[in-house]
Amino acid sequence: MTVLAASHVKHVRSVVQRGMQPGSGLAGDPIVNSWIRCLNEYSLDPDNCDEPVIIGHVELQERQARLADVQEVAKIEMANLYQQLAGSGYAIMLMDCDGVLLNYFGDPSFTHAASKTGLMQGAVWSERLQGTNGMGTCLVEKKPIIVHQNEHYLLRNIGISCAAAPICNHRGDVLAVLDASGESRLAQQHTLALVNMSVQMIENRVFLQQFHREYIVRFHNRPEFVGTLSEGAIAFDSAGTILAATRCAQFQLGVRSPAEIYGRNITELFNVSLPGLLDSSLKKAFHPTPIFEVRSGARYFAVIYPPEPTPGASRLLTVKHDSGKPASTQRSALDELHFGDLTMLNNVQATKRVLERDVAIILCGETGTGKEMYAKATHLSGSRSQQPFVAINCASIPESLIESELFGYKSGAFTGASKDGQRGKIFQANGGTLFLDEIGDMPMSLQARLLRVLEEREVTPLGADKPVKLDIRLISATHCDLQEKIAQNLFREDLYYRLLGLTVTLPALRERTDRHGLIKHLLLKEAGDEVVEIDDALLAVFDHHRWPGNIRQMRHLLRTMIALREGDLLTACDLPNGFYTGPLPTAGCGDCAGASEEARNPLENAERDALIQELEQHNWNITTLAKQLKMSRNTLYRKMRRLDVKDLDKISL
Numbered sequence: 001m002t003v004l005a006a007s008h009v010k011h012v013r014s015v016v017q018r019g020m021q022p023g024s025g026l027a028g029d030p031i032v033n034s035w036i037r038c039l040n041e042y043s044l045d046p047d048n049c050d051e052p053v054i055i056g057h058v059e060l061q062e063r064q065a066r067l068a069d070v071q072e073v074a075k076i077e078m079a080n081l082y083q084q085l086a087g088s089g090y091a092i093m094l095m096d097c098d099g100v101l102l103n104y105f106g107d108p109s110f111t112h113a114a115s116k117t118g119l120m121q122g123a124v125w126s127e128r129l130q131g132t133n134g135m136g137t138c139l140v141e142k143k144p145i146i147v148h149q150n151e152h153y154l155l156r157n158i159g160i161s162c163a164a165a166p167i168c169n170h171r172g173d174v175l176a177v178l179d180a181s182g183e184s185r186l187a188q189q190h191t192l193a194l195v196n197m198s199v200q201m202i203e204n205r206v207f208l209q210q211f212h213r214e215y216i217v218r219f220h221n222r223p224e225f226v227g228t229l230s231e232g233a234i235a236f237d238s239a240g241t242i243l244a245a246t247r248c249a250q251f252q253l254g255v256r257s258p259a260e261i262y263g264r265n266i267t268e269l270f271n272v273s274l275p276g277l278l279d280s281s282l283k284k285a286f287h288p289t290p291i292f293e294v295r296s297g298a299r300y301f302a303v304i305y306p307p308e309p310t311p312g313a314s315r316l317l318t319v320k321h322d323s324g325k326p327a328s329t330q331r332s333a334l335d336e337l338h339f340g341d342l343t344m345l346n347n348v349q350a351t352k353r354v355l356e357r358d359v360a361i362i363l364c365g366e367t368g369t370g371k372e373m374y375a376k377a378t379h380l381s382g383s384r385s386q387q388p389f390v391a392i393n394c395a396s397i398p399e400s401l402i403e404s405e406l407f408g409y410k411s412g413a414f415t416g417a418s419k420d421g422q423r424g425k426i427f428q429a430n431g432g433t434l435f436l437d438e439i440g441d442m443p444m445s446l447q448a449r450l451l452r453v454l455e456e457r458e459v460t461p462l463g464a465d466k467p468v469k470l471d472i473r474l475i476s477a478t479h480c481d482l483q484e485k486i487a488q489n490l491f492r493e494d495l496y497y498r499l500l501g502l503t504v505t506l507p508a509l510r511e512r513t514d515r516h517g518l519i520k521h522l523l524l525k526e527a528g529d530e531v532v533e534i535d536d537a538l539l540a541v542f543d544h545h546r547w548p549g550n551i552r553q554m555r556h557l558l559r560t561m562i563a564l565r566e567g568d569l570l571t572a573c574d575l576p577n578g579f580y581t582g583p584l585p586t587a588g589c590g591d592c593a594g595a596s597e598e599a600r601n602p603l604e605n606a607e608r609d610a611l612i613q614e615l616e617q618h619n620w621n622i623t624t625l626a627k628q629l630k631m632s633r634n635t636l637y638r639k640m641r642r643l644d645v646k647d648l649d650k651i652s653l
């Protein structure tokens with residue numbers, strides 16, 4: 001036994017002995033309790049060197065399938081967490097409630113060490129087999145924990161530091177554990193804080209997905225926090241009975257155990273009934289409305305979302321509109337825009353509620369997230385679908401022409417004007433929908449005119465003397481922050497409030513949890529009559545891409561891949577050159593390996609030679625070279641991967 005081994009074993013034994021003595025002050029310490037279990041219950045030797053047990057591929061797949069709901073959401077959060085910790089040598093892992101490691105996202109600098117320790121997919125990291133460790137001990141303790149270096153029970157694990165937190169369902173049962181492990185020499189409290197946030201995100205999303213066929217009330221004591229990570233969510237059946245509540249909901253309501261509220265009626269908890277809250281949510285176009293807790297009188301702000309329609313069911317909601325007609329729940333053009341993403345689902349549900357009302361809609365989102373498509377789908381889903389849909393891009397028309405484009409002119413209104421005159425776009429949209437894209441770029445002078453048109457509901461074409469009555473649904477879109485523009489005096493506040501009815505924020509492609517469904521849908525559309533499929537490994541590669549151009553970029557990429565493909569199953573090999581030059585690291589993805597020498601072009605070969613030369617000059621020290629090249633370590637790793645530079649033995653941090 002080495003000196004280190006002997007001293008670790010001695011230390012463990014003496015702490016266990018002291019910990020078991022009453023009044024030692026060690027009782028209650030989760031690490032000491034775990035060491036006591038390891039020695040006395042599991043009869044583990046601290047210097048046991050057995051490799052972790054690795055389960056077979058079939059069993060792994062079965063376990064992954066059993067936890068599919070959690071996994072689907074967790075994978076996205078793991079990628080987010082990985083990005084936040086990228087470059088600090090961490091691996092992010094998900095284990096099931098038996099301690100089996102289901103998913104692994106590894107920082108390249110840690111993966112090498114991790115595989116030596118046995119941190120890999122399929123490995124069993126239960127406390128019984130692996131002694132005190134982040135994932136295994138978290139499962140036993142059922143609460144977040146840091147197990148830092150020599151707090152590990154087994155000598156073979158003392159090189160790693162783990163931060164782990166349990167993922168629970170609404171009853172408090174542990175479903176899985178999320179863990180971030182690395183070789184950090186410091187116990188990272190902030191890593192545990194990030195892991196906890198990811199867990200909260202996963203729990204909330206799993207909850208919303210699980211209860212999407214019920215009424216969901218989302219609330220917080222500050223209105224701007226509804227829809228954020230810290231909101232509470234409660235699921236109700238149609239009679240208003242509480243079925244389930246998230247951890248945050250229980251925390252905000254000061255509930256110690258879910259049993260305290262499950263089975264009770266909404267009226268016993270809040271001063272509202274289900275139809276009452278539904279009505280005020282509808283009236284306020286799904287902006288939070290105040291409600292009060294019956295017991296304490298505490299004020300919260302809440303929004304209620306009705307059940308998602310069951311596929312195939314022609315009519316599910318019985319909510320009445322003011323008009324007295326039941327809300328249509330038939331599949332509409334809006335429903336075609338999402339494939340299960342909750343943000344999109346909420347967007348669509350909210351939009352459907354205002355379809356037949358005079359509520360303006362503002363669409364926000366990055367370029368290519370589908371704002372125009374959403375506007376068209378909104379138009380097609382309502383009773384104006386047979387009327388014109390007129391789109392105008394306020395950023396692409398020269399300022400001098402916007403006025404005539406929008407408002408039109410009479411014959412001979414100005415020099416060069418057509419002698420027949422022109423009906424402006426606003427007038428062309430009469431009876432239908434006017435879509436004002438990039439509204440933030442509309443010149444100030446025209447904003448005043450537009451405001452007047454919207455207020456007065458009539459338009460006077462340039463040079464005409466009589467105004468024309470208007471009936472339009474207005475949808476505007478912007479990728480910029482209109483509030484900021486108002487602060488800079490570039491956008492009129494009064495116009496903003498006139499445009500502001502329902503704000504729909506379209507998620508970026510990288511944030512969408514229904515990416516796979518959307519990609520397959522785009523593939524179907526792009527492939528036309530041909531049958532082209534996509535393999536799972538390629539979908540996984542796409543999951544780790546940043547998609548700065550969003551759906552537009554994805555659509556174009558698929559179009560190119562379909563054209564260049566060798567067979568009818570698209571794989572990572574069909575990706576065009578340069579795909580990996582995007583800014584997101586491709587965590588733990590075996591398919592992302594750099595191109596072979598034959599596949600590289602001369603420019604890439606030259607870049608590779610130059611990079612190797614630089615690495616040699618910096619003794620393969622990634623940190624110093626990244627600093628020298630003024631890029632992040634991740635960018636450097638990505639570049640190395642892309643150019644197939646991988647001399648792992650030489651690399652130092």
Ligand SMILES: Nc1ncnc2c1ncn2[C@@H]1O[C@H](COP(=O)(O)OP(=O)(O)OP(=O)(O)O)[C@@H](O)[C@H]1O
Nearest residue numbers: 337366367368369370371372373374479551552555
């Ligand atoms: N749900 C969807 N299904 C299929 N294709 C979509 C979907 N959403 C968007 N697209 C496609 O993505 C591309 C970009 O969409 P769109 O022009 O609506 O985005 P945008 O947000 O208005 O972009 P920009 O801000 O650059 O004007 C279009 O080719 C559109 O057909």
